[in-house]
Each structure stands twice: as C-alpha cells, then as structure tokens.
Amino acid sequence: MKVLQIIDSLHPGGAEKMAVNLFNELNNNKDVESFLCVTREEGLLKDEIVDFSKYLFLNRKKLLDFRALRSLHLFIKSNKINVVHAHSTSYFFAFLLKFFLNKKIILIWHDHYGNSEYLKDRNYNILKICSKNFDGVVCVNRQLLSWNKKMLLAHNYEMINNFVSLVESSEDKLTLKGKQCVKVICVANLRPQKDHHLLIDVFNEFFDNKEISLHLFGKDFEDSYSDDLKTKIEKTRNIFYYGSHKITKSILSQADIGILVSKSEGLPLALLEYGMAGLPVICAKVGECPEVIGKSGILVAPGDKKDICNAINTYFGSEELRFQHGVGIYNRVFQKFSAEVNISKFIDFYKQCS
Numbered sequence: 001m002k003v004l005q006i007i008d009s010l011h012p013g014g015a016e017k018m019a020v021n022l023f024n025e026l027n028n029n030k031d032v033e034s035f036l037c038v039t040r041e042e043g044l045l046k047d048e049i050v051d052f053s054k055y056l057f058l059n060r061k062k063l064l065d066f067r068a069l070r071s072l073h074l075f076i077k078s079n080k081i082n083v084v085h086a087h088s089t090s091y092f093f094a095f096l097l098k099f100f101l102n103k104k105i106i107l108i109w110h111d112h113y114g115n116s117e118y119l120k121d122r123n124y125n126i127l128k129i130c131s132k133n134f135d136g137v138v139c140v141n142r143q144l145l146s147w148n149k150k151m152l153l154a155h156n157y158e159m160i161n162n163f164v165s166l167v168e169s170s171e172d173k174l175t176l177k178g179k180q181c182v183k184v185i186c187v188a189n190l191r192p193q194k195d196h197h198l199l200i201d202v203f204n205e206f207f208d209n210k211e212i213s214l215h216l217f218g219k220d221f222e223d224s225y226s227d228d229l230k231t232k233i234e235k236t237r238n239i240f241y242y243g244s245h246k247i248t249k250s251i252l253s254q255a256d257i258g259i260l261v262s263k264s265e266g267l268p269l270a271l272l273e274y275g276m277a278g279l280p281v282i283c284a285k286v287g288e289c290p291e292v293i294g295k296s297g298i299l300v301a302p303g304d305k306k307d308i309c310n311a312i313n314t315y316f317g318s319e320e321l322r323f324q325h326g327v328g329i330y331n332r333v334f335q336k337f338s339a340e341v342n343i344s345k346f347i348d349f350y351k352q353c354s
Contacts, residue, residue: 001350003083004035004076006090011043011219012244013189014162014269015088015112021165022085022346024050025339032347035081037072039093044246048167054079060093069093073101081105083350085138088112095130106354108136109154114193116143116287117264117302128152136353138346140267141288158349161288163342164272164333168249176254177240180213182316185255185279187247187270189218190226194262195284198303200232203239206309212238212316215255219244252277256322257315263302265289275333280325282311292337296328 003026007019019036026034027050036049037056049055056075058068072093076084083106086094091109098107109131113122131137134154139145145159176183188194196216203214216233220226220243233239245251247270252258258274258281265271265287272292274281281297283289290299298314300307315322335341 001031001083001347001354002033002035002079002081003085003350004037004079004081006037006039006084006086006094008039008088008090008093009041009043010038010045011041012045012246013219014114014266015110016043016045017164017269018110018112018162019087020045020048021163021339022343023054024048025163025165025343026346027051027054029343029347033079035075035079037075039068039090044244047246063092064096069096069101072097076102076105083108083354085110085350091127091130091134095133098133106135106350107133108138108350108353109134110138110140111144111148112140112266113144114262114266114268114287115264116141116147116266119143119147122147124151136349138349143287144266156349156353158345158352160345160349161337161342162267162269162272163337163339164269164276165339166249166252166273166276167246174242174245174251176213176215176251178213178215178238180211180238182212182257183215183255184212184257184259184312185215185217185252185274186259186261187217187273188260188262188268189244190220190229192225193264194218194260195303196229197232198305199259199261199308200229200236200239202305202308202312204236205305207312208236208238210316212312214239214259216241217243217245217247217251247273249277252279255279257282257312259312260284260289261300261302261308262286267292272333272337275329275337278326278330280315280322281329282308282315292333293329294332296325296332298325
C-alpha cells in the first residue's frame with residue numbers, strides 16, 4: 001500500500017502536525033510506503049519531515065491551480081500511490097484530483113474541525129458535494145463522527161484518535177522567561193476559539209502578584225484578535241508570548257502546568273503533547289478533552305473565570321498533586337493516544353475503504 005498525506009501548509013497546527021506525524025510513522029511500517037504533499041505554504045513543521053525523497057511541495061497560488069494539480073497527478077502516477085489522505089481544507093484539491101484525473105484513487109478525508117461545539121454553524125455545502133467522492137472519512141471525536149454520518153455522502157466513516165510524537169531537540173535553546181516559581185504553558189494558535197483573552201484576564205485579575213507566570217505559544221494571524229492580545233500582554237508583568245514555535249520536549253519540560261481554555265475543540269494535539277511531557281493539565285470541558293484527561297487533570301467549564309482560577313490555585317498549592325496528575329496523564333496518553341496504538345487503525349481503515 002502506498003499512501004499520500006495532503007495538507008495545505010506546514011505551519012504548526014493540529015491538522016498539520018497530524019499529517020506530518022502520519023507520514024513519518026507510516027514509513028516505519030513494513031506494509032506501507034508513505035508520502036507527503038504540501039499544497040500552499042511550507043513552515044516550521046518542515047523540520048520534522050524524516051524523508052524528503054517522498055515529499056512534494058506544490059506552491060499552489062490559487063484555488064484552481066491546474067499546474068499544481070498536474071504536478072500532483074504526475075507525482076502520484078510515478079510513485080504508484082493508491083491512497084490519498086487529505087487533511088482539513090485540502091479535501092477540495094484532492095477532490096479535483098480524483099474527479100478530473102484519477103478516479104481509481106482511494107480518497108480519505110480527515111476532519112479536524114475544531115469548532116465541534118458549534119457544528120450547527122458549519123458551512124458545508126461544497127464539502128457535501130465533494131464528499132460523494134470520499135471513500136472514507138476519519139473524525140477526531142464522536143461529535144464530528146455523528147455529524148459527518150448525518151450530513152455527508154461518503155462511503156465509510158471512522159473515529160480514530162489523534163496521536164503525537166513529541167520532538168526531542170538538543171538544538172532548541174529557547175528558555176521560558178520570568179523568574180516566577182510556577183510556569184503555566186498554553187500552546188494554541190491565536191484564534192478566538194482558543195479564548196486567550198479569558199486566560200489573560202484570569203491571570204491579570206487573580207495572579208498578578210503571585211509567583212506564577214503564563215507562557216503563550218501560537219501563530220499570530222496579524223488580525224484584530226491577535227493585535228488586541230499582544231497589546232494586552234504588553235501591559236502585564238507575568239505573561240509572555242513567544243509566537244509560532246516548534247514545540248519540543250525541551251520547551252514543555254520547563255513548564256509546571258499545561259492549560260487550554262478553548263470554547264470548542266476537536267481533539268487538540270497540544271493536550272496530547274502536554275501529556276507526553278508529563279505535565280498536569282487544566283482544560284475546558286469541550287470536544288474530546290474529557291476523554292484525554294480522565295481523572296488525571298482538572299476540567300473547567302468553558303468561559304468560567306472562577307473555575308479556571310480555582311484549578312490554577314489547586315495546582316499552584318500542591319506540587320504533589322501536579323506530580324501525580326503528570327504521571328497519570330502521561331500513562332493515559334501513551335496508552336490511548338500514541339502512534340504505537342493508533343497507526344494500525346489508520347492502516348485498517350485504508351484497507352476497509354479500498
């Protein structure tokens with residue numbers, strides 16, 4: 001079996017990381033030859049690619065880029081690829097490939113939609129039309145699985161857990177700022193869905209004079225949301241923003257607590273990375289987050305400042321609890337959300353759809 005992962009960019013994000021993770025891990029399986037195609041933009045995740053002989057960058061400039069589509073078609077033909085696994089918004093380009101150039105290809109779409117709490121607002125008209133040509137759909141949580149089965153026209157559906165392979169980099173010299181004794185890390189691109197404003201407000205109102213700091217990592221989209229956040233951060237003494245950065249074990253090991261207070265989630269890779277680094281976790285009760293954490297972390301109501309404040313105080317006051325939950329979530333993530341556990345499920349689904 002020869003499988004191609006397609007993703008629109010290599011900027012750090014959940015779908016992008018999963019595409020790279022799948023490409024790398026499938027190459028470790030003797031029954032699969034794995035390839036990766038990036039359609040629009042390269043980025044920091046390019047450093048994690050293990051085999052560039054199986055990598056294609058199309059540099060697509062527009063939605064209907066026939067030059068890029070032809071390059072993809074020739075790459076698939078020359079490498080005799082028979083399964084195309086399109087992630088997130090790349091489904092449309094993969095659909096064009098199958099519809100116009102290669103009807104024999106097995107097309108899998110991977111739904112990473114993060115706003116799974118607001119599926120009623122999802123615009124899916126084009127997606128539904130394209131889904132007639134999907135041989136299978138992979139969903140990252142049960143809400144998405146139910147929605148896809150009800151709304152789309154694909155042939156097969158499966159929920160398969162995201163997984164992480166946390167990078168260990170001896171070259172990473174980044175040091176978390178501040179002299180506070182307890183450091184809280186939040187890895188989330190600067191989108192309203194992630195509710196950074198709420199988190200910053202909690203720190204400003206409740207922790208401004210305590211020995212605790214907040215460290216934010218995520219892409220700046222240079223919009224009003226990002227600008228407002230950065231303006232707010234500049235006025236604080238214990239909140240630090242690092243921009244988009246490859247998240248390594250070295251970075252996470254400097255933190256004491258991992259946090260995610262999103263309004264909505266699918267199955268966030270940041271949460272799995274916290275777990276693989278052994279960090280105790282505070283997370284909003286959305287998407288598949290409760291299933292990840294179990295009893296080895298603290299769930300909070302989305303949008304509830306007091307709930308978040310109480311959770312931070314609980315960990316701030318107990319190093320022993322932080323250690324216990326850190327060990328607990330590491331074991332839980334390794335047992336349910338590691339590549340070793342989940343890669344065979346993807347291979348089985350490819351076979352089911354073939």
